[in-house]
Amino acid sequence: MKRTLVQLVFIIFLLIPISIFAHRPDRSLIYLRVYESATIEGRFEMNAVDISTYLGIDLPKHPTVEEVKEYEDQLQAYILKNAAFSSINGDHKIIFTGEISLLKINIGTFVAFHFELDNTNPPPDDLEVTFSVFLDENPAHSNGLGMEYNWKAGLINNEKIIALEFTQSYKTKTLSLTDTSLWKGFVEMIRQGIWHIWIGLDHILFILALILPSVVRRRKDPHGPGKGNKIAAFFMLSSWEPVKKFRPAFWYILKVITFFTIAHTITLSLASLNLISLPSRIVESVIALSIGLAAYHNIRPIFRGRDWVIAFVFGLFHGFGFATVLSELGFNGEFLTLSLLGFNIGVEIGQVAIIALIFPMLYFIRNLKLYPIFLTVLSVLLIFISLYWFIERSLEIDLLFDNYLRKEAFKLAVLLGLR
Numbered sequence: 001m002k003r004t005l006v007q008l009v010f011i012i013f014l015l016i017p018i019s020i021f022a023h024r025p026d027r028s029l030i031y032l033r034v035y036e037s038a039t040i041e042g043r044f045e046m047n048a049v050d051i052s053t054y055l056g057i058d059l060p061k062h063p064t065v066e067e068v069k070e071y072e073d074q075l076q077a078y079i080l081k082n083a084a085f086s087s088i089n090g091d092h093k094i095i096f097t098g099e100i101s102l103l104k105i106n107i108g109t110f111v112a113f114h115f116e117l118d119n120t121n122p123p124p125d126d127l128e129v130t131f132s133v134f135l136d137e138n139p140a141h142s143n144g145l146g147m148e149y150n151w152k153a154g155l156i157n158n159e160k161i162i163a164l165e166f167t168q169s170y171k172t173k174t175l176s177l178t179d180t181s182l183w184k185g186f187v188e189m190i191r192q193g194i195w196h197i198w199i200g201l202d203h204i205l206f207i208l209a210l211i212l213p214s215v216v217r218r219r220k221d222p223h224g225p226g227k228g229n230k231i232a233a234f235f236m237l238s239s240w241e242p243v244k245k246f247r248p249a250f251w252y253i254l255k256v257i258t259f260f261t262i263a264h265t266i267t268l269s270l271a272s273l274n275l276i277s278l279p280s281r282i283v284e285s286v287i288a289l290s291i292g293l294a295a296y297h298n299i300r301p302i303f304r305g306r307d308w309v310i311a312f313v314f315g316l317f318h319g320f321g322f323a324t325v326l327s328e329l330g331f332n333g334e335f336l337t338l339s340l341l342g343f344n345i346g347v348e349i350g351q352v353a354i355i356a357l358i359f360p361m362l363y364f365i366r367n368l369k370l371y372p373i374f375l376t377v378l379s380v381l382l383i384f385i386s387l388y389w390f391i392e393r394s395l396e397i398d399l400l401f402d403n404y405l406r407k408e409a410f411k412l413a414v415l416l417g418l419r
Contacts, residue, residue, distance in 0.1 A: 026050065026141040028133045029110075030083070033149040034177055038121040040092070041114070042148075043101070044079050046133060049108035051075065054137035062109045065100050072100070076113060082132045085117055087124035092117040125178045129164065132171040139168050150177060162189060162339070186342040193346020196322065197354070202287050202389065203318060207354055209294035209382050210260065210311055212375050214253040214359065215366035216240040218301070240375070242366040249363055252307075253355065259308040261351070263315025264322060265344060271323030272340050283320040284393040290314035292386025295379040322347060 028050065032042040048059045048068075055078060057071050068075070076096055085092040099114040134141040143166040164173045197203050218240060243249045270276040293302065294310050303309045322343070365371055391397075 026134070026138055028131075028141070028143045030129070030131055030143070030145045031148050032145065032175075034123065034147075035149070038123045040117040040120045040123070040127075041097075042117075043112040043114045044083065044133070045103065045110045045112045046075075047108045047110055050134055050138075050141070051111065054134050059111075062104055063102070063111070065102060068100055068102075068111050075111075079113060079133065082130075082135075084130040086128045087126060089119050089122075089124055092119050092127075123177065125176065127175045127177060128172060129166075129175050130172040131166045132168075135166070135168045135171060142167050145173075145175065162192070165192070186338055189339045189342030190346040190349070193322075193343040193348075194350040194353075195346075196343075197347050197350035200321075202291060202321075203351075204354055205291045205382055205385065206287075206294055206314065206318065207257070207260075207351065208358065209291055209298065209379065210256050210307070211253050211355065211359055211362065212378060213240075213298050213307070214256070215249045215362045216242050216371065216375070217248070218304075240372040242371070246363065249359075249366075253359060256308050256311045257351070257355065260311040260315040260318070261348060263312045264319030264347075267316045267319030268322045268344060268347075269319075269340060271320050276320075278320050281393065281396060283317055285390055286314070286317045287321050288386055288389035288393050290317060290386075292383040292390070295382035295386065298379040299376055 028047070029045040030042055031045065032040065034040050048063050049061055051057050052059045055075075057074065059067060059071070080094060083094065085094065095116045095118060097114045097116060101112040101114070103110040103112065129145060131143045131145065133143060135143065144162055145164040145166070147163050164175055166173065267276070271278075290310075294314070297303070297307070297310055365374075368374075
């Protein structure tokens with residue numbers, strides 16, 4: 001049994017580097033518009049922060065158009081090297097129109113280069129699209145293609161719907177211009193939700209902190225037989241006893257996760273509909289802090305007998321974090337509700353998968369005398385990680401260790417075929 005506990009700890013720490021990416025919108029986009037006149041136009045959108053980080057171009061977080069124009073030729077050359085369109089008509093040359101627009105959001109300003117495609121008459125039914133901007137520079141980066149207007153598919157109300165996603169493993173994909181892509185877009189948003197929570201270590205660790213005590217209960221005498229040991233007494237190691245049956249443990253996790261789900265669904269919806277907006281810096285800092293407080297509650301109860309309070313209160317902020325993917329990148333129009341529903345379903349699927357992986361292992365080892373120590377040590381580690389992230393996010397700095405681990409972890413994820 002002790003060996004099982006060691007193996008469980010190893011599995012948990014193996015998962016950490018693979019999922020280290022928490023609410024970092026490392027993402028670039030193409031938006032396309034397909035007109036009845038056989039014209040296909042669009043724009044490439046890249047975050048100014050990514051441009052500065054990966055291309056060594058000295059742009060501020062929120063540049064002006066004039067500042068971007070200083071590097072216009074260099075940036076357009078980089079895009080042409082990493083983007084291509086082709087169809088049954090042959091290759092489609094990317095012709096930049098000279099228009100540059102800016103979308104300013106909390107995480108940085110997105111710089112948009114507008115373009116048109118040649119050789120589009122007659123308009124093709126399918127486009128083969130390559131979009132590898134920043135994918136080689138950062139394996140954690142992902143790119144998306146969204147449709148704003150598509151005469152061939154009947155999208156005529158300036159909607160925005162995700163049609164394709166590009167990663168380091170899939171830099172080229174085929175886009176159907178005759179399909180409304182409603183179902184494809186819905187499925188893609190489900191996948192985005194699953195992937196977002198799987199790479200969001202802050203969400204995973206918060207869930208872990210919540211379910212660690214699910215297979216044990218506090219004794220009525222919180223000090224019990226360990227009151228002579230000061231360390232054991234401080235960490236209340238002897239206050240835990242294993243649950244005797246599966247049902248109480250399952251009911252606990254069901255109740256806590258239900259409140260977490262309700263909370264983040266509320267704020268995800270409100271933020272995506274632009275009814276409530278909070279600065280990203282505050283949201284991300286509170287999310288980081290939530291992990292530590294949930295872990296501290298496992299050691300010294302904050303809300304005795306009301307663990308769901310922590311899940312609900314901080315779940316509200318996790319919902320704002322989820323909404324970053326949708327609201328801050330400008331998805332609106334008729335399909336926002338569908339995109340929101342798909343993304344939320346994906347988040348729940350990803351969340352259930354995490355619980356299904358961790359909870360049975362915890363239940364299996366709950367009778368070990370070492371389990372209270374395991375719970376406490378892991379909770380202390382979570383507190384340190386929480387403080388580390390809180391410093392990073394509240395001060396808006398990237399510590400060197402975090403950047404190194406992020407890069408190496410994604411190399412591992414790609415090697416294992418997870419990305």
